[in-house]
Amino acid sequence: ELKVEQNPLFLSMQEGKNYTIYCNYSTTSDRLYWYRQDPGKSLESLFVLLSNGAVKQEGRLMASLDTKARLSTLHITAAVHDLSATYFCAVDMWGGAQKLVFGQGTRLTINP
Amino acid sequence: GAGVSQSPSNKVTEKGKDVELRCDPISGHTALYWYRQSLGQGLEFLIYFQGNSAPDKSGLPSDRFSAERTGGSVSTLTIQRTQQEDSAVYLCASTRGQPSYEQYFGPGTRLTVT
Numbered sequence: 236e237l238k239v240e241q242n243p244l245f246l247s248m249q250e251g252k253n254y255t256i257y258c259n260y261s262t263t264s265d266r267l268y269w270y271r272q273d274p275g276k277s278l279e280s281l282f283v284l285l286s287n288g289a290v291k292q293e294g295r296l297m298a299s300l301d302t303k304a305r306l307s308t309l310h311i312t313a314a315v316h317d318l319s320a321t322y323f324c325a326v327d328m329w330g331g332a333q334k335l336v337f338g339q340g341t342r343l344t345i346n347p
Numbered sequence: 348g349a350g351v352s353q354s355p356s357n358k359v360t361e362k363g364k365d366v367e368l369r370c371d372p373i374s375g376h377t378a379l380y381w382y383r384q385s386l387g388q389g390l391e392f393l394i395y396f397q398g399n400s401a402p403d404k405s406g407l408p409s410d411r412f413s414a415e416r417t418g419g420s421v422s423t424l425t426i427q428r429t430q431q432e433d434s435a436v437y438l439c440a441s442t443r444g445q446p447s448y449e450q451y452f453g454p455g456t457r458l459t460v461t
Binding site for chain 1: 389448453
């Protein structure tokens with residue numbers, strides 16, 4: 236059974252600081268996704284990581300994937316209040332069907 | 348362009364009643380998924396449709412849940428004899444498939460069973 240674990244689950248940080256969210260998964264998969272969810276809203280796709288060593292960056296967010304370690308990271312650089320949200324990583328349950336197994340989510344709060 | 352749409356956005360129903368939730372995927376997307384999000388269980392896969400193939404129902408929690416997809420487009424998720432534990436946000440997603448299989452999510456239907 237594929238399990239996906241994120242840490243931390245809650246993160247409160249100050250504007251301007253850097254931090255990393257970790258996503259570990261239990262079985263082989265070559266596709267990992269990061270989503271953002273604002274309160275009361277749906278999931279917004281942030282990054283799609285398709286191979287070992289993949290790195291994607293958008294603004295202050297950067298995601299990477301190490302398939303050998305079964306680990307993805309979402310790094311936040313010089314955080315701003317607008318990045319406050321819940322962040323989910325998700326992994327294909329198995330390659331053919333793209334059924335996603337989600338982590339628990341990391342609730343990020345950025346304080347001025 | 349238009350994204351995934353779902354209706355209704357909110358549904359309150361009495362225990363024991365049946366409900367139908369609707370999803371309109373992005374035009375041209377071949378695969379459609381239903382997930383649900385609840386405080387206790389997080390985000391869970393329910394069912395998956397790919398083209399004209401038989402749906403993958405492996406995530407449905409009980410036989411009270413069923414779904415269909417008509418004409419390869421619109422999908423309806425039906426919950427019969429609703430129970431309080433069915434209260435959750437039901438999310439629909441669709442994907443074009445290769446190369447990224449990126450799933451685009453709709454706004455969700457918040458179901459409350461009283």
